[in-house]
Amino acid sequence: MSNAALEMEAAIRVEAPPFDVAKVRADFPILRRRVYGKPLVYLDNAATTQKPRRVIEAITRFYEEECSNVHRGVHWLSQRATDRYEGARETVRRFLHAAEAREIVFTRGATESINLVANAYGRAHVGRDDEVLITAMEHHSNIVPWQILCEEKGARLRVAPIDNRGDLVLDEFKNLLSHRTKLVAVVHVSNALGPVNPVKAVVEMAHARGIPVLIDGAQAVPHLHLDVRALDCDFYVFSGHKIYGPTGIGALYGKAALLERMPPYQGGGDMILSVTFEKTLYNTIPYKFEAGTPDIAGAIGLGAALDYVESIGLPNIAMHERDLMSYATHALLGVPGLRIIGQAREKAGALSFTLDCAHPHDIGTIVDQEGVAIRTGHHCAQPVMERYGVPATARASFAMYNTREDVDALVQALHKVVELFG
Amino acid sequence: MPELREIYQEVILDHNKNPRNRRCPPEANRIAVGHNPLCGDKITLYLLVEDGVIRDVGYEGSGCAISTASASMMSEAVKGKTVEEAEALFCRFHALMMACPQGAENGRRVELGKLRAFAGVREFPIRVKCATLAWHTLEAALKNSGETVSTETGSE
Numbered sequence: 001m002s003n004a005a006l007e008m009e010a011a012i013r014v015e016a017p018p019f020d021v022a023k024v025r026a027d028f029p030i031l032r033r034r035v036y037g038k039p040l041v042y043l044d045n046a047a048t049t050q051k052p053r054r055v056i057e058a059i060t061r062f063y064e065e066e067c068s069n070v071h072r073g074v075h076w077l078s079q080r081a082t083d084r085y086e087g088a089r090e091t092v093r094r095f096l097h098a099a100e101a102r103e104i105v106f107t108r109g110a111t112e113s114i115n116l117v118a119n120a121y122g123r124a125h126v127g128r129d130d131e132v133l134i135t136a137m138e139h140h141s142n143i144v145p146w147q148i149l150c151e152e153k154g155a156r157l158r159v160a161p162i163d164n165r166g167d168l169v170l171d172e173f174k175n176l177l178s179h180r181t182k183l184v185a186v187v188h189v190s191n192a193l194g195p196v197n198p199v200k201a202v203v204e205m206a207h208a209r210g211i212p213v214l215i216d217g218a219q220a221v222p223h224l225h226l227d228v229r230a231l232d233c234d235f236y237v238f239s240g241h242k243i244y245g246p247t248g249i250g251a252l253y254g255k256a257a258l259l260e261r262m263p264p265y266q267g268g269g270d271m272i273l274s275v276t277f278e279k280t281l282y283n284t285i286p287y288k289f290e291a292g293t294p295d296i297a298g299a300i301g302l303g304a305a306l307d308y309v310e311s312i313g314l315p316n317i318a319m320h321e322r323d324l325m326s327y328a329t330h331a332l333l334g335v336p337g338l339r340i341i342g343q344a345r346e347k348a349g350a351l352s353f354t355l356d357c358a359h360p361h362d363i364g365t366i367v368d369q370e371g372v373a374i375r376t377g378h379h380c381a382q383p384v385m386e387r388y389g390v391p392a393t394a395r396a397s398f399a400m401y402n403t404r405e406d407v408d409a410l411v412q413a414l415h416k417v418v419e420l421f422g
Numbered sequence: 423m424p425e426l427r428e429i430y431q432e433v434i435l436d437h438n439k440n441p442r443n444r445r446c447p448p449e450a451n452r453i454a455v456g457h458n459p460l461c462g463d464k465i466t467l468y469l470l471v472e473d474g475v476i477r478d479v480g481y482e483g484s485g486c487a488i489s490t491a492s493a494s495m496m497s498e499a500v501k502g503k504t505v506e507e508a509e510a511l512f513c514r515f516h517a518l519m520m521a522c523p524q525g526a527e528n529g530r531r532v533e534l535g536k537l538r539a540f541a542g543v544r545e546f547p548i549r550v551k552c553a554t555l556a557w558h559t560l561e562a563a564l565k566n567s568g569e570t571v572s573t574e575t576g577s578e
């Protein structure tokens with residue numbers, strides 16, 4: 001067993017309550033529903049996760065009992081809503097192990113967080129002939145904002161390659177760092193193939209040259225213990241809806257010193273201290289980056305989701321999902337003509353595969369008829385698909401509430417595909 | 423509940439396994455590309471049009487069973503037809519997929535024949551774009567518009 005695994009086991013013994021998947025499942029109302037008369041088998045968690053009752057109730061409670069705008073009123077309700085909203089920010093801080101709550105900016109999600117950094121940090125620091133370095137396994141949301149920035153500034157987007165297994169080639173990554181590199185943006189866990197990137201090494205390499213690093217943690221936070229201070233990354237982004245929270249809310253973590261020096265992203269209410277037609281004074285961080293009325297209920301829901309994850313225990317979740325991943329890998333390879341795309345050393349959450357006899361789209365339609373929800377297509381990572389020479393894959397992705405029976409249902413459904421097309 | 427057999431009819435499975443006219447006719451004088459990036463379906467369609475008649479048709483590309491079978495059956499259906507007949511057939515097919523009587527009226531002069539097999543796809547709304555890709559590509563080739571067509575909208 002690796003050191004990390006041993007540490008994790010030790011952590012489980014110390015802090016976390018025993019993991020009971022049946023109990024977890026009971027917390028998610030939607031898992032009781034049926035699809036086409038069959039029990040729902042939800043294996044599209046990398047797209048979005050289902051929500052526990054606690055999150056749904058937190059949102060309902062806000063609208064039924066606490067609804068008001070934040071930071072604006074002297075009245076009781078507004079105070080209450082502000083407390084709840086800022087309480088959620090503190091929960092996010094605790095979850096990421098950030099130093100201060102003002103380092104947490106609420107956004108619409110990972111995509112908006114990246115756009116915020118590209119616009120506020122990027123436009124101030126990236127100039128003509130400079131470079132932004134990403135990897136070949138990025139989600140479109142960690143490609144396109146940098147392309148737009150580079151186009152505007154006459155800068156260049158450089159792409160660190162991945163090897164045949166799907167691992168980042170660290171040597172090549174290092175070679176691509178230069179005095180021109182003004183920012184590194186790397187995915188923590190890839191949504192298309194599931195590898196876990198060596199982000200600690202990435203940060204160290206970039207910092208050795210004084211280059212700040214943004215980590216896209218959209219697929220990492222639901223599966224891995226995270227400590228942004230230990231990681232020492234400069235920016236970390238994620239979406240609430242992929243970690244059992246509502247859609248439309250997410251966060252940007254940024255080191256306070258960096259955020260403070262960044263110009264605002266959007267203008268409007270809340271992000272200012274005073275406005276005259278001649279001059280506007282911007283608010284302090286994080287409010288400088290939160291123009292307009294935020295998704296208050298969303299933030300509260302996100303806080304509830306992170307509380308829920310902590311109550312189950314990330315080490316427990318990680319262990320359970322690791323068991324599912326290895327069980328699924330073996331079970332899937334028993335399906336004739338099935339090929340798993342991406343054999344990275346360490347994977348979290350997702351398995352991408354193809355079948356010789358059927359296109360992923362047909363696989364998706366057929367397993368759907370069995371009540372099994374998986375994702376098919378390019379997973380917003382067309383460059384990854386091209387790298388492997390496939391137009392699309394089918395992807396099963398796991399969450400804490402999935403079971404070995406879910407995997408069995410998928411495998412059975414895949415045998416139906418083979419029957420029809422084989 | 424929609425039945426799988428309705429979408430994956432024998433004739434569709436057969437054309438998926440053994441696509442007809444999958445080649446590039448050397449004398450082709452019209453070409454168009456259809457691409458649905460979300461599902462990864464891609465078709466390059468070649469036509470030889472002379473004196474208002476589609477004398478030859480071929481295509482290359484890859485895609486799901488529905489789009490592959492649709493390209494194959496479309497190629498058989500329009501080969502030897504006049505451009506007007508092919509346009510009318512496009513209307514009929516479109517009407518079949520969208521359950522649209524106006525299109526059926528416009529395409530009244532031609533028979534759908536085997537193409538009726540695609541009626542079952544209607545029960546799977548997100549797969550309709552797979553069935554119609556080859557036909558929209560045909561339309562583009564006939565118009566020689568030079569644009570890449572797609573029957574996808576929206577995002578992942």
Ligand SMILES: Cc1ncc(COP(=O)(O)O)c(C=O)c1O
Nearest residue numbers: 109110111139141191218219239
């Ligand atoms: C790795 C990764 N980054 C970013 C995103 C974008 O997340 P969102 O659409 O919630 O902003 C996703 C979502 O699929 C993702 O998987």
